[in-house]
Amino acid sequence: MTITQDRPTAEHTALDLAGDDYATITVHKVTESIGARIGGVRLGGDLDARTVAEIRRALLKHKVIFFSGQDQLDDAGQYEFAGLLGQPTAPHPTVRGNEHAVLPINSDHGKANSWHTDVTFVDRIPAISVLRAVQLPAYGGTTTWANTATAYERLSPALKALVDRLWAVHTNLYDYVAERDEKRIGGIDVQEQAYRDEFASQVFETEHPLVRVHPETGERTLLAGHFIKRLVGLNTHDSIDIFNLIQRHVTRLENTVRWNWSPGDLAIWDNRATQHYGVADYGDQKRVLHRITLAGDVPLSVDGVHSTSRKGDASHFSSLS
Template structure:
């Protein structure tokens, strides 16, 4: 999962299917700037990827909600709950290979506190920093945190805010990980799906007040170097 500038991460259905909205690696302080994904082995049907625009989502929020979320911070963690929910629904328990992959992913805990609204370092746009790595919103009760997170996350992923790609062999997708979320749709049964991903190092997010994200747990230097100011 971690690597260096030569690393390629296989997105392999044998190791599980995220089937959940996220931006890549938001559980560390230096969120990747760009993600690149190449199709290697595709199922005979399904397996599309959907992207949502988090800059457009912020811009479309009611001004009262903008004022609220601009002051919020969220803890992102590599230990997240969406897989647990899926495992409870599976007959026969967890696949041994998938469990090993998940255990390696969680072998070192990472937690980082990010602003819910960051300023894009190149465009100056305000974008929402959410997705399935969010563990909680800082300072709110668990009930309040969950309710507000769900409201914002549903707003980000409104149908009119998304684009969907049907993969062909050899396709390469490149996107701004700082201003999008994406979702690999797990609708292809037991068929094989393999894509290769690399990420381009990004900077530490900054709030609208100029306050940078703060790592709480874990050393993220193995994921990417911090971009120079």
């Protein structure tokens, strides 16, 4: 596969992320490093182009944005709105969804209580994720996001020089529910096991740079998370140590925002510049959120080299943006 792509510049970054003036929406930061609440807009497929552009600009700047009071949205409305921001992908490379490209994030299938960026085991990592609350527990069920662009910027020059040259193999054969409750008699229940088997029904492996250049902002972001199998060219011990080092920088509390879901909430995050973690703090209550992902590009290293698929063809999942 031959891919041509202009390499983003530092000037491009300053242009895209500068300014806090919005004409059609309100934007209020949640933390200094990441996250903003967006108001003054009723989401749907009928939004005008200026409002959509301002939502996208806020997303690029704040990495994850939150909307409240969007009770009018159902799966079809969520799909129509998401389509204004980009091209929806299939629900997942291996897991079935529904006709509106929705992947249900359902606690009956397990709890994604581990830091990750969505679907990094394929070459064409989704650009944006749109997540809507459907059924919430009486307490808990929060989600936390981390900014992988600021995590990179805050590295020392020596660590930047190290990670700029490293590559990692990502795979979907990660144990997605590694922190599951082992106290149940018989271990994992049948429904959860069936979902995990479907998740791993087709094996994907992709070699990605540990640092990618964001295709819209030009920022350097850390591409890590729990789908990493190993770092290329390093032994197991060194891979684990460097992986843990990077994850520690990404997930420092000062670099994160935690969202307590309410009915009618919708979150959008830049999947190219974040990791997230669904906090399993709600016991045996049911929690359901519906996710739509938007097509992204093949990551580009700081040296201008694209990621390479090692196993599996993701063309059925997503076109390239």
